[in-house]
Amino acid sequence: MREPTYFILLALHREPMHGYAIASQVEELSDHRVKLTAGTLYGALDRLVNEGLLEVDREEQVNGRRRRYYRITEQGEAATQEEALRLRQSFEASVPLLGPLPKGATS
Amino acid sequence: MREPTYFILLALHREPMHGYAIASQVEELSDHRVKLTAGTLYGALDRLVNEGLLEVDREEQVNGRRRRYYRITEQGEAATQEEALRLRQSFEASVPLLGPLPKGATS
DNA sequence: TTGTATATATCGGTGAACGTAGTATCTTCG
DNA sequence: CGAAGATACTACGTTCACCGATATATACAA
Numbered sequence: 001m002r003e004p005t006y007f008i009l010l011a012l013h014r015e016p017m018h019g020y021a022i023a024s025q026v027e028e029l030s031d032h033r034v035k036l037t038a039g040t041l042y043g044a045l046d047r048l049v050n051e052g053l054l055e056v057d058r059e060e061q062v063n064g065r066r067r068r069y070y071r072i073t074e075q076g077e078a079a080t081q082e083e084a085l086r087l088r089q090s091f092e093a094s095v096p097l098l099g100p101l102p103k104g105a106t107s
Numbered sequence: 108m109r110e111p112t113y114f115i116l117l118a119l120h121r122e123p124m125h126g127y128a129i130a131s132q133v134e135e136l137s138d139h140r141v142k143l144t145a146g147t148l149y150g151a152l153d154r155l156v157n158e159g160l161l162e163v164d165r166e167e168q169v170n171g172r173r174r175r176y177y178r179i180t181e182q183g184e185a186a187t188q189e190e191a192l193r194l195r196q197s198f199e200a201s202v203p204l205l206g207p208l209p210k211g212a213t214s
Numbered sequence: 215t216t217g218t219a220t221a222t223a224t225c226g227g228t229g230a231a232c233g234t235a236g237t238a239t240c241t242t243c244g
Numbered sequence: 245c246g247a248a249g250a251t252a253c254t255a256c257g258t259t260c261a262c263c264g265a266t267a268t269a270t271a272c273a274a
Contacts, residue, residue: 002109002261003197013204020221029200033193039263042223047261064270065221084201085208086140087194090110093136094191097120101192109230127252147231149253154230171239172252 001083003030004040009053009080012072016057019045019068045070053079108190110137111147116160116187119179123164126152126175152177160186 004026011017011025022045023036036044048054053076057069072080094101111133118124118132129152130143143151155161160183164176179187201208 003193004262006197007200010201010204018221020219031196031200033196037263037265038221038223039225039265040261043262046223063220066269067221080201081205081208084198084205086110087198087201088208089138089140090113091191091194091198093114093138094117094187094194097117098188098191101188101195111231125252127250144232144234145253146233146255149255150231170251174252 001079003034004036005044005048006080006083006087007034008036008041008044008048009072009076009083012054012070013077013080016069016071018060018070022070048076052076108186110141111143112151112155113187113190113194114141115143115148115151115155116179116183116190119161119177120184120187123176123178125167125177129177155183159183 007026007030008022010029011022014025017025019041023041026034026036045054049056049070053073054070055073057071060067060069114133114137115129117136118129121132124132126148130148134142152161156163156177160180161177162180164178167174167176
């Protein structure tokens with residue numbers, strides 16, 4: 001799983017959201033590091049629904065604009081947690097080799 | 108940067124190593140999670156030399172087998188550190204959403 | 215009316231990763 | 245002695261997530 005996918009799943013842990021809102025949430029969660037383009041976003045959403053990590057929650061019409069809401073599944077929650085553990089393990093592997101890293105933003 | 112690349116760079120922080128030794132070191136550093144195949148390993152090494160993150164340190168003949176040793180560059184060290192910070196930030200983004208995760212192995 | 219934000223969708227290209235197969239030598243074990 | 249396994253690298257082809265570009269459409273502000 002790559003970074004965009006991880007943050008999409010993470011964003012949906014709070015509540016069901018529609019695509020565009022997910023993109024905003026991902027940017028916030030990632031300290032403005034990850035900015036999803038339309039291709040990445042909707043491609044990933046379709047893929048994740050196919051894989052059973054997400055489900056379509058509902059569709060709405062708001063001011064003539066269609067909104068499709070996505071909900072994370074149990075399988076999706078499990079996958080997110082596994083990925084978070086993987087990230088932690090990868091980071092921690094660097095500690096004995098690189099020493100403590102600066103606390104600040106991700107450069 | 109993907110996981111195999113990250114661990115290859117990390118492995119070379121101790122000392123210059125040849126391909127096969129790198130693969131062993133990567134497996135150890137990753138808690139046996141990342142196992143590099145020949146394709147990934149040597150492909151990544153060539154690519155990283157091209158990008159200036161690694162350099163060929165020296166070549167040896169050991170028992171008729173050629174050994175090419177790789178060394179990390181300053182640019183490679185900087186890239187590894189950036190990547191480690193990125194991993195930490197990504198993991199930490201999960202904490203308020205997933206809560207504390209089990210300390211054990213990465214499932 | 216031009217631009218920006220909202221909102222979704224499709225298409226094609228790129229490149230890292232990955233699998234597999236091949237070549238070759240040395241060591242170990244039955 | 246022969247098979248197996250570790251060492252060490254090369255060379256293919258394939259897959260798949262990501263990404264930029266493009267398209268469509270509404271609402272609102274300058």
